[in-house]
Amino acid sequence: MTRDPADLTAADYLDGAREMTAADRAYLAHLLAEEAARRTTDPATAAGIRASFPDPALTREETD
Secondary structure, eight states: OOSOGGGOOHHHHHHHHHHHHHTTOHHHHHHHHHHHHHTOSOHHHHHHHHHHSOOHHHHOOOOO
16 A cells, blocks of 8 residues: 555546445545546546546435
């Protein structure tokens, strides 16, 4: 495991995002995916990452 966050790749952040999704930690997954998208050079790939992990605060439905 790396100790320097600068050594992490987009794939590392995506792996973390998937793990957080599996652990029902949607907002943390979103933040990790956002960092993965920032580290991706292809705009289409970055857009796909962002679409796969939307901000749960914006997609949450209110219930009574």
